[in-house]
Amino acid sequence: MVAIVPDPVASKAASLRVRHVTKHFPATNGVGVAALALDDVSLSLAVGELVSVVGPSGCGKSTLLRLIAGLILPSAGELSIGAEPITSPGAERGLVFQDPNLFPWLTVRRNIEAGLVARGVLREKRAEVDEFMRVVGLETFADAYPHHLSGGMAQRVALARALINHPRVLLLDEPLGALDAFTRMRMQDEVLRLWQAHRTTMLLVTHDIDEAVYMSDRIIIMTQRPGKIDQNIPVDLNRPRDRSSSDFLRLRSNILELLHFAGAALARNKS
Amino acid sequence: MSASVEELQPQPTIVPSAQPPGAEAAFVTPPVVKSRPQTLLAIPVGACIALAIHFFVPKTEVVPPTHYYPLVLSMMLGLGVLGAALYPFFPGLRKWMCQMCPILGIATVTVGIWELITSCLEWLPLPYFPGPEAVLGSLVSDRALIFDSTWHSLVLLISGYAVGVAVALVTGITIGWFPHARYWGMSLLKVVGPIPATAWIPLAMVVSPSALISAIGLIALAVWFPVTMLTASGISNTRASYLDVARTLGAGRAYLIFRVAIPGALPSIFIGLFMGLGTSFLTLVVAETVGVKSGLGWYVSWAQGWAEYGKVYGALVIMAAFFSTIMTVLFKVRDRVLVWQKGVIKW
Structure with missing residues (x-):
């Protein structure tokens, strides 16, 4: 099998840029201090890169994704995709949540079509619907309602629904977090396969270090409250990766140590 | 208005998603109670009781003789017997009968009791409480x-x-x-x-x-x-x-x-x-x-x-x-x- 490490020269063009982004949330009920969710976060993703963000809960990982998606606006700093600044949500930045959030009133086929309908291009691109249903292996469930799908199947529909828009960046917010261990491992391969097939730039938020090491080109470690980027670790392992190889395990334990160290440092600072 | 008040009763139970799906269908398909073979005879038995009351209990109220009421009861008797005879051959009929026989049987007996206490015994004052024969008669004539x-x-x-x-x-x-x-x-x-x-x-x-x-x-x-x-x-x-x-x-x-x-x-x-x-x-x-x-x-x-x-x-x-x-x-x-x-x- 051919290793699919993105060519470092070809992927020089930055797809996504986040520059010195800070995000405050107003204090609840107008009393107390405003919460600082992200503090001076900068990162950039090369075209076709798959980057994971790991960190303790409450480190602002999801806030970062919502900012990139354009669902919320930063308090300071700027975000851009290619050359265009991000000011509002758009189809070029797909978002998949932990909860698949399929529209329960639409069948699998109509859920996958949703992005095409929303952009008014269903007529021209109808053929792609079948293609994407085949890609995620759900042709036989075209007329099923989300209600009848298992967690893994529902998440595959959510992935197809996001990918049919051919987003320049696919944002994944713990997309496999709610699945059981076996389904999750299968779905990791599935996401990698989609990534390989579509060469979509992906930013994956996860709390599963195995998942981050198994999937990403690069791992960003964030610290807690306020969220800051702590480490930027390249993963130089050949694909497909072996979860039990010594390199894999060494990297995994390094990251665990880093996170643990980060946690201990935080505790020291607090006391 | 009695009808609409009754129909309104199931409304609190149609809160979406909070209810199991079965509860939502309760209005359209009544829950099936476990029934024994003899419940299939509920309609004929009920109709027989009502007919007996009609023909054998002497009436005190003077009703213009219409034959609609005994006719309807006889039809129920006939259809009840027919249904009981045919139910093994049609699964749809069987399901329907299991659901409806007790209700229809009791309804028929209730009509018989109504006739007993109005036309026969005159426990309730006229003209406010006519018997079933008079009601059916006015329904048909009007x-x-x-x-x-x-x-x-x-x-x-x-x-x-x-x-x-x-x-x-x-x-x-x-x-x-x-x-x-x-x-x-x-x-x-x-x-x-x-x-x-x-x-x-x-x-x-x-x-x-x-x-x-x-x-x-x-x-x-x-x-x-x-x-x-x-x-x-x-x-x-x-x-x-x-x-x-x-x-x-x-x-x-x-x-x-x-x-x-x-x-x-x-x-x-x-x-x-x-x-x-x-x-x-x-x-x-x-x-x-x-x-x-x-x-x-x-x-x-x-x-x-x-x-x-x-x-x-x-x-x-x-x-x-x-x-x-x-x-x-x-x-x-x-x-x-x-x-x-x-x-x-x-x-």
């Missing part, structure tokens, strides 16, 4: 007028309900989606909405050019409040994550309103439609009693004016069937539209 009244009621009900629902959907969606509309609309709704539509009758009589138009307006008003309220709450409670997903898929405002918020609000809208239907029955009958010169409500008060209580009860029976049928139709529509919620399609 069938043309009753049919005409039912038709007028149906037209009036559908006109008022359609107008009310159409206006309520527009106002409900506006109030539910736009914060400014919510601020002003909810204030108005909270003050004006709870006034029963029938309380507007004096005003409606002065303002409107005809009794028919004022009746349509009153029914529409009665429907408008619950449908608006539940549509607005359904829209404003749209799950934020559905809207987020839609926006990241490239959706504009029209898509968010018509393809996310409204479908998501449909379970709530249907609760409003059921509540509105209940209040529309009430308003229909009151409007026909006080202003409109046709329809079942008018027929009841007209028959009462002539002290023809047989016709009054006949009209009540027709109303029960009429309102119950309309309610069932709405349930069927709901089940069809909300198929995604109930999971009727099985894999």
Whole structure:
């Protein structure tokens, strides 16, 4: 099998840029201090890169994704995709949540079509619907309602629904977090396969270090409250990766140590 | 009105999603009780008891002899025996009989007891409580007028309900989606909405050019409040994550309103439609009693004016069937539209 490490020269063009982004949330009920969710976060993703963000809960990982998606606006700093600044949500930045959030009133086929309908291009691109249903292996469930799908199947529909828009960046917010261990491992391969097939730039938020090491080109470690980027670790392992190889395990334990160290440092600072 | 009050009872149980799917279908398909073979004989036995009462207990009330009542009872007896004989061969019939036999059997016996205490024993004063034979007789003899009244009621009900629902959907969606509309609309709704539509009758009589138009307006008003309220709450409670997903898929405002918020609000809208239907029955009958010169409500008060209580009860029976049928139709529509919620399609 051919290793699919993105060519470092070809992927020089930055797809996504986040520059010195800070995000405050107003204090609840107008009393107390405003919460600082992200503090001076900068990162950039090369075209076709798959980057994971790991960190303790409450480190602002999801806030970062919502900012990139354009669902919320930063308090300071700027975000851009290619050359265009991000000011509002758009189809070029797909978002998949932990909860698949399929529209329960639409069948699998109509859920996958949703992005095409929303952009008014269903007529021209109808053929792609079948293609994407085949890609995620759900042709036989075209007329099923989300209600009848298992967690893994529902998440595959959510992935197809996001990918049919051919987003320049696919944002994944713990997309496999709610699945059981076996389904999750299968779905990791599935996401990698989609990534390989579509060469979509992906930013994956996860709390599963195995998942981050198994999937990403690069791992960003964030610290807690306020969220800051702590480490930027390249993963130089050949694909497909072996979860039990010594390199894999060494990297995994390094990251665990880093996170643990980060946690201990935080505790020291607090006391 | 007894009919609509009864039909309203299941409403609290149609709260969407919070209920198991089985509970939602309770109105359309009554729960199957475990039945033994002898329950299949409930209808023939009930009919025999009622016939025995009719023929063998001496009557004190003088009733013009019509043969409709014993004829109906004999038909029930015949059909009951036929059903009991045929049920092993038709699974559909068998299921239906298991569900309906106890109810129909007891209903037949109840009619027999009614005849016993009215026509035979005269425990209840005449002319207010005629026996079943007199009621059936007036139903048959006055069938043309009753049919005409039912038709007028149906037209009036559908006109008022359609107008009310159409206006309520527009106002409900506006109030539910736009914060400014919510601020002003909810204030108005909270003050004006709870006034029963029938309380507007004096005003409606002065303002409107005809009794028919004022009746349509009153029914529409009665429907408008619950449908608006539940549509607005359904829209404003749209799950934020559905809207987020839609926006990241490239959706504009029209898509968010018509393809996310409204479908998501449909379970709530249907609760409003059921509540509105209940209040529309009430308003229909009151409007026909006080202003409109046709329809079942008018027929009841007209028959009462002539002290023809047989016709009054006949009209009540027709109303029960009429309102119950309309309610069932709405349930069927709901089940069809909300198929995604109930999971009727099985894999």
